[in-house]
Amino acid sequence: MTDMSQDYNFAYLDEQTKRMIRRALLKAVAIPGYQVPFASREMPMPYGWGTGGVQVTAACLTPEDRLKVIDQGADDTTNAVSIRKFFERTADVAVTEATSEASIIQTRHRIPEQALSEEQILVYQVPIPEPLRFLEPRESETRKMHALEEYGLMHVKLYEDIAKNGHIATAFAYPVKVEGRYVMDPSPIPKFDNPKMDDCPALQLFGAGREQRIYAVPPFTKVVSLDFEDHPFEAGRAAHDCALCGAGDSYLDEVIIDDEGGRMFVCSDTDHCRTRREAGHTGALGVPEAFA
Amino acid sequence: MTPLLEVRDLTKRYGPRIGCADVTFELWPGEVLGIVGESGSGKSTLLSCLAGHLAPDTGSVVYDTRANGARDTLTMSEPERRMLGRTDWAFVHQNPRDGLRMNVSAGGNVGERLMAVGARHYGNIRATASDWLGRVEIADERIDDRPSAFSGGMQQRLQIARNLVTGPRLVFMDEPTGGLDVSVQARLLDLIRALVRDLGLSAIIVTHDLAVVRLLADRLMVMKSGRVVEEGLTDQVLDDPQHAYTQLLVSSVLHV
Ligand SMILES: Nc1ncnc2c1ncn2[C@@H]1O[C@H](COP(=O)(O)OP(=O)(O)O)[C@@H](O)[C@H]1O
Ligand SMILES: [Mg+2]
Ligand SMILES: [Zn+2]
Numbered sequence: 001m002t003d004m005s006q007d008y009n010f011a012y013l014d015e016q017t018k019r020m021i022r023r024a025l026l027k028a029v030a031i032p033g034y035q036v037p038f039a040s041r042e043m044p045m046p047y048g049w050g051t052g053g054v055q056v057t058a059a060c061l062t063p064e065d066r067l068k069v070i071d072q073g074a075d076d077t078t079n080a081v082s083i084r085k086f087f088e089r090t091a092d093v094a095v096t097e098a099t100s101e102a103s104i105i106q107t108r109h110r111i112p113e114q115a116l117s118e119e120q121i122l123v124y125q126v127p128i129p130e131p132l133r134f135l136e137p138r139e140s141e142t143r144k145m146h147a148l149e150e151y152g153l154m155h156v157k158l159y160e161d162i163a164k165n166g167h168i169a170t171a172f173a174y175p176v177k178v179e180g181r182y183v184m185d186p187s188p189i190p191k192f193d194n195p196k197m198d199d200c201p202a203l204q205l206f207g208a209g210r211e212q213r214i215y216a217v218p219p220f221t222k223v224v225s226l227d228f229e230d231h232p233f234e235a236g237r238a239a240h241d242c243a244l245c246g247a248g249d250s251y252l253d254e255v256i257i258d259d260e261g262g263r264m265f266v267c268s269d270t271d272h273c274r275t276r277r278e279a280g281h282t283g284a285l286g287v288p289e290a291f292a
Numbered sequence: 293m294t295p296l297l298e299v300r301d302l303t304k305r306y307g308p309r310i311g312c313a314d315v316t317f318e319l320w321p322g323e324v325l326g327i328v329g330e331s332g333s334g335k336s337t338l339l340s341c342l343a344g345h346l347a348p349d350t351g352s353v354v355y356d357t358r359a360n361g362a363r364d365t366l367t368m369s370e371p372e373r374r375m376l377g378r379t380d381w382a383f384v385h386q387n388p389r390d391g392l393r394m395n396v397s398a399g400g401n402v403g404e405r406l407m408a409v410g411a412r413h414y415g416n417i418r419a420t421a422s423d424w425l426g427r428v429e430i431a432d433e434r435i436d437d438r439p440s441a442f443s444g445g446m447q448q449r450l451q452i453a454r455n456l457v458t459g460p461r462l463v464f465m466d467e468p469t470g471g472l473d474v475s476v477q478a479r480l481l482d483l484i485r486a487l488v489r490d491l492g493l494s495a496i497i498v499t500h501d502l503a504v505v506r507l508l509a510d511r512l513m514v515m516k517s518g519r520v521v522e523e524g525l526t527d528q529v530l531d532d533p534q535h536a537y538t539q540l541l542v543s544s545v546l547h548v
Contacts, residue, residue: 135393135395135396148370148371148374150374150408152404152405152407152408152409153404153407153408155407155412156393156396156400156403156404156407159399159400159403159407159414159417159418160396160397160400162414163397163399163400163418163435163436164397164436228412228413228414229412229413229414230413230414230415231414
């Protein structure tokens, strides 16, 4: 029988590609919030499925790692399951759904509720890395704006928001300033998650496959959400407790529960909710995990 | 008194073709200089070189900066030049689409330069925007409308408000009334004249329309084939042109 490991590269990408991505990652870590171009490779999944995040994860993964993959906070969605399976197959790494047990967490659109540690890497899947794109479509011009720290336009976007809605209505991909220098798009996480990026002990890496950009927030970096003096940033949250675990401080999804339009609010972070229920917390519609 | 702008031997070629050549002049504080000439005579090229939008091949453009006195804007760093461009200078394009953000409200358009220099109080930014819309005769209830919903004349007035909100000392205008109906032109000219006078602005206005400079400019430069062929006080040049080309221009033979 032939040795299969000779035919396949660990974590799919060839070593040269991983080295190229690691060089981009090192540069990204050295210049927090700066978008580093990289030669994104074809991956065996469509864009929009997190090819940027997958390449970053592949370049960071070692055989000893334990991987967690979430999509909107859940481990069991099609996207999360297929990425997890991909790395189980190509890297034979251990996987987990428990935030605390993972050494690398790849995420689409959420930051786990449980505080991350210095031992962890959080890899974000990014669709559009350029926060200035909305108002300035010319790449040559946005690059110059970053280089010269000309960020007035970012506030024009927030101004428009208030003029139209009476308050800053941007609820996802809320722009931040990293270490007092680069303005960064945190990917479409809810602004509720923005404060978790600030002074976070974990390394945060961002990969945009189609747009071929990598950027990073190193551990313990200052991340500030942009705002106005008279319209300060507010993390915001639905005014409910989780129906299953009773959490009053987690980010909630609204779920339809019957044909009569009945709804309930539940933690979007499925691991967080389960962990709480296992510890005996119960919400209005929930039963403790032990009896479920 | 020191000149606000001192231009020496400015030349810009496009390959073998001359854009403008050997242009030398001074602009004094509070002065309005008109640049006239037929289409293709180099007016826009010259203006773009002065405003730092185009890099000339040779020459110098020395500006009397507020902070550091006389500085050659061609050799200063790009961040410095861009900062001048959105604080102490203003540029009014012939086509408002080139000078406005069409997908941003009128208030946001006026507020942008304030935010670019660090304004972070929404209420104050909006109040200033509202004040400036009033000064260019745009009704306050249009503050949240996008310029795409405005008439050509309103768009041009909005562009002017957006430029003047940071209190610039020097305004560059390239055919500011071009493309507008005659009656709209007259109203816009009156407005520009009042603003320039009330704010004590210095301005360089490029136009092929002698009526515009007759109304606005203290002094005139006449360009032909990229070169300045005559200059002087506006009334003198228009009433007693010396150069044969200026005589043609004034007799409106070229004026079609
Ligand atoms: N981008 C360009 N490339 C090549 N030639 C140009 C360019 N812009 C202007 N020119 C030429 O330079 C000369 C001056 O043009 P311009 O400054 O636009 O004149 P004006 O504004 O007086 O009409 C003309 O001969 C014109 O064809
Ligand atoms: Mg022109
Ligand atoms: Zn819950």
